[in-house]
Amino acid sequence: MSPSPPAAAAVRIIVDEREIPSGTSTILSGMEGVEIVVRRLDLGDYLIDDSLIVERKTLLDLVGSIKDGRFFRQVCRLVSARARGVLILEGVASEMIGCEMRREAIQGALIAATVILGIAILRSTGPEESARLMVYAGRQARSRVYSHGSLRRFIGARRPDGKTVVQTHMLQGIPGIGPARARGLLNHFGSIEAIATADVDELSKVAEIGPHTARMLRWAVSERGVLYSSEPL
Secondary structure, eight states, X not given: OOOXXXXXXXXXXXXXXXXXXXXXXXXXXXXXXXXXXXXXXXXXXXXXXXXXXXXXXXXXXXXXXXXXXXXXXHHHHHHHSSSEEEEEEESOGGGGTTOSOOHHHHHHHHHIIIIITOOEEEEESSHHHHHHHHHHHHHHHHHHHHHOHHHHHHHHOOOOOOHHHHHHHHXXXXXXXXXXXXXHHHHHHSSHHHHHHOOHHHHHTSTTOOHHHHHHHHHHHHOOOOOGGGSOO
């Protein structure tokens, strides 16, 4: 028989000290049944009950992290962590107007993180909702772990490092880019960042990437004026 959790046990959340300016830790500390510890974390922004590791990103930070390659490094580290990886995307769609990245590129990155690598993604409108989501997720995870012993093994299981998988599937979110072209681009340029900053002539030098596909790539990573406020992310 699986053990029962202590009825009054607080959800213990370790907050990375660099997250203090976001205000989320202040909100968490004022919530009933939550124990907050602030210290530097090697991975993620919040560690919940040693079973969930949470990376919190505003929508604009998401775009910036895809452009400079941080997103893929962070996702791969979450995948290989012992705790279950969770990504909270915080903000409203209107904040992304003029972000200079096409929806397809963003969606490709998120599909790679969720469908391929199994990272849970939660949407939040702001710090207060992010705090509530973390506490609720912690309580749900604790309940499931104690109710279903097999989930303890699942939450603690290590998943294989998947940086190349993440990058490949992110590129496949762009129209006209399949697995072979994605691999060819990565082999030629070495990183998503280099691909995103390459011009049409440079992109066209890659095997099977003609001028049309090269222009599509440039369109995907640099087009302006997408009205994110009128379409859900």
